[in-house]
Amino acid sequence: MNHPKLTRSARALALSLATSGWLLCGLAPAQAQPANAPIRIGIITDEVGPAKAYAEPVTLGAQFAAKEINAAGGVLGRQIELQIEDDQGKPDVSATMARKLVDANAVIILSLSLSTATQQAQTVTLETKTPHYTPSNSGDTLTTQLNNPWFFQSGPLGSTQVATLLSYARAMKLKRVALITETSALGQLTNRFFKEGLIRNGIEVVAEEVVPGGASTAEPQMQKIRAAKPDAIFLAGVVTPENVLMLRAYRQLGLKMPILASYNLSVPVYMNVAKGLLDGLAYVDAFDPAKPELQKFIAAWRKDHAEDPNGLHGYGYDGVYLVADALRRAGAVDKEKLRAAMQSTRGFNGVMGAKGSSYTFPEGKRTGFDESGMVVRIYEGDRQGKVVHVGTN
Amino acid sequence: MRTLLLVTLSVLVLSAIGFALGPYQTDVYRKLLLWVALALSYNFLFGVAGQVAFSHFTFYGIGAYAMPILLFQAGLPLPVAVVVALVVVILVALAVAIPATRLDGFYLALATLALAQLFIVVLNEGGEVTGGTGGLTNYRLPDIAGVALSGPRYTVVIVLVVVFTWFALQRVDRSFFGRACRAVRDNPQAAAAVGIDIARTKVMAYVLTSALAAVAGMVYAFVDNTVNPPIFGLENTFLLLFMVIIGGSGSLPGAVIGAVLLYLLPFVLAPLIGHHHALVFGLVMVAAVLLQPRGLIGVIESLTARWKRR
Numbered sequence: 001m002n003h004p005k006l007t008r009s010a011r012a013l014a015l016s017l018a019t020s021g022w023l024l025c026g027l028a029p030a031q032a033q034p035a036n037a038p039i040r041i042g043i044i045t046d047e048v049g050p051a052k053a054y055a056e057p058v059t060l061g062a063q064f065a066a067k068e069i070n071a072a073g074g075v076l077g078r079q080i081e082l083q084i085e086d087d088q089g090k091p092d093v094s095a096t097m098a099r100k101l102v103d104a105n106a107v108i109i110l111s112l113s114l115s116t117a118t119q120q121a122q123t124v125t126l127e128t129k130t131p132h133y134t135p136s137n138s139g140d141t142l143t144t145q146l147n148n149p150w151f152f153q154s155g156p157l158g159s160t161q162v163a164t165l166l167s168y169a170r171a172m173k174l175k176r177v178a179l180i181t182e183t184s185a186l187g188q189l190t191n192r193f194f195k196e197g198l199i200r201n202g203i204e205v206v207a208e209e210v211v212p213g214g215a216s217t218a219e220p221q222m223q224k225i226r227a228a229k230p231d232a233i234f235l236a237g238v239v240t241p242e243n244v245l246m247l248r249a250y251r252q253l254g255l256k257m258p259i260l261a262s263y264n265l266s267v268p269v270y271m272n273v274a275k276g277l278l279d280g281l282a283y284v285d286a287f288d289p290a291k292p293e294l295q296k297f298i299a300a301w302r303k304d305h306a307e308d309p310n311g312l313h314g315y316g317y318d319g320v321y322l323v324a325d326a327l328r329r330a331g332a333v334d335k336e337k338l339r340a341a342m343q344s345t346r347g348f349n350g351v352m353g354a355k356g357s358s359y360t361f362p363e364g365k366r367t368g369f370d371e372s373g374m375v376v377r378i379y380e381g382d383r384q385g386k387v388v389h390v391g392t393n
Numbered sequence: 394m395r396t397l398l399l400v401t402l403s404v405l406v407l408s409a410i411g412f413a414l415g416p417y418q419t420d421v422y423r424k425l426l427l428w429v430a431l432a433l434s435y436n437f438l439f440g441v442a443g444q445v446a447f448s449h450f451t452f453y454g455i456g457a458y459a460m461p462i463l464l465f466q467a468g469l470p471l472p473v474a475v476v477v478a479l480v481v482v483i484l485v486a487l488a489v490a491i492p493a494t495r496l497d498g499f500y501l502a503l504a505t506l507a508l509a510q511l512f513i514v515v516l517n518e519g520g521e522v523t524g525g526t527g528g529l530t531n532y533r534l535p536d537i538a539g540v541a542l543s544g545p546r547y548t549v550v551i552v553l554v555v556v557f558t559w560f561a562l563q564r565v566d567r568s569f570f571g572r573a574c575r576a577v578r579d580n581p582q583a584a585a586a587v588g589i590d591i592a593r594t595k596v597m598a599y600v601l602t603s604a605l606a607a608v609a610g611m612v613y614a615f616v617d618n619t620v621n622p623p624i625f626g627l628e629n630t631f632l633l634l635f636m637v638i639i640g641g642s643g644s645l646p647g648a649v650i651g652a653v654l655l656y657l658l659p660f661v662l663a664p665l666i667g668h669h670h671a672l673v674f675g676l677v678m679v680a681a682v683l684l685q686p687r688g689l690i691g692v693i694e695s696l697t698a699r700w701k702r703r
Contacts, residue, residue: 047663047667047668048668048670048671085663086659086663086667086668088659089623090623090624090628090629091619091621091623091624092424092616092617092624093659095420095617095619096417096420096421096424096660099416099417099420100417102416102417103415103416103417114623115527116526116527116528116621116622116623117623119527119528119530119619119621120530120617120619120621122530123530123617123618123619124617128416139527141527145524145527145530145531146530146531147531183514185517185526185622185623186526188517188518188526189525189526
């Protein structure tokens, strides 16, 4: 009686196995590299997911740096080659891509996607003892949650952003402020850092509002903030559509207290999507137009591209140059030597950070951005304007 | 006897694949198998029981988070942690399912969507227990009887979960309960008229499939030895729904084909066409729904029937 059913099951299983087998065969196996082959640097980026808007320009900056380095003769007598993999903004896929890059003999992996994706990819780099580095992620816990001596971070930490903005707030003698954010993980985290920093500095938080993801207005939240009469508003959101809603509600309600915004407002997309809403807004940035290294980078970029670069391009650019510097100091394409060279990076002058700041990985720490290297800038009309504050003092 | 033989053969073949692959392919294979397990159980809930629920990935997440929390924060031994996690999942599923039996279609979808969003908020706000936005990491599966279940041996564990899910659901589907689920899905009034307890049938289907999703989640917790909120976000919930619809709603092999195709599509296509794989995903989705309401398994069955008639 069971015979026909079992035969159908067997056929179904065989069909399923054949499908998965066929598709798994399509995944490229690891390939050995000849000794004089280009030095392979792996990049995990997000081409279709939630971090695409940020990861894409960082990746472009990395590609531009690789092009410059190769045009100048490469590193250790060899060209460098970027193998770019898309993690779709998914942490589990990020770990999978890290394995792919390890299999492909990448000497180091640069993570340019979400912080949580970078965190999950670390489980692979720790296990396989592969140097791993993020030049753009800002999550404070990336180097502390997992004791991974192979991982380095040179993006400005969330705590550095907060400290810089708070230092500016102290100069403004703020006493009572409101906090507003949205529901993304990083938006919540940034809000928490803002709140802890404000309380630590004796500044009272008189209102705390959250705009839900996918909302069509932020007016109810801004009305509550208006009722609390704060001296200023700290905007901790990191998701562009919700941040634009907050700015629109702020203008529509005719609020006048200053807005001090997270680093996210340094992303140039706001100059297009928030036209007429930005004038006077203060935001923390790592892009200091007065820095000579940055001016040189902008000039080189202009020769190759129709549009000017921004900070996101700068992170990818600095990332690849910092790795190239470490490779030269390592003297060989060797993972352990490269890890040691990354750890001993001192005073590397990149294009990002305030004038005079540089990247250093002090012994025992794997975060390399100068804690006094951020600036506060003001939007002038719809354009990112002058620097009004530098560092945390 | 034949079933036992088939189970053994499936475990052996699927495990052998795991031993033959390199580290990258193994990683893809393991995560694919877990998607298959999820698609199988969601196929029963959505395709067989007819419940449009978006909470399936939430139970996967509860199972995944339960492991590091119960093992390393509560200090429970592995077998006790598994049992406690299952009890928690069943209680949560009952708490959702019992009031949800009053809801149908769109309203059930909304209620379970709210649960899925609430779960993410709880994970983000869970402090040291859930690790907040960064999740939990820096743990590993304890040795079992002195044996470290890592590498290909852990792939065997995942294979066992998938094969168990397949055969358990196949058996349930062919039982009175399975037929009752289909009857409730197709015509609740007629089902009630022949003596089927509609509420109990719905609750049992929801709890059973949620528990199976949680078991897959428990296994997932040790694939990368890390869990964090984005993995259990709504995006994956919808991907799971698409897998079942594209493969063929209500069909076990359909669920497998849908999961295999949609999970592997980006990995296979990205090296060829870059980020345009997202466009192909959309086209596959539209084509599968338009051309054949029964999904790819329907297309395959039609072609097979036509070939046999010749």
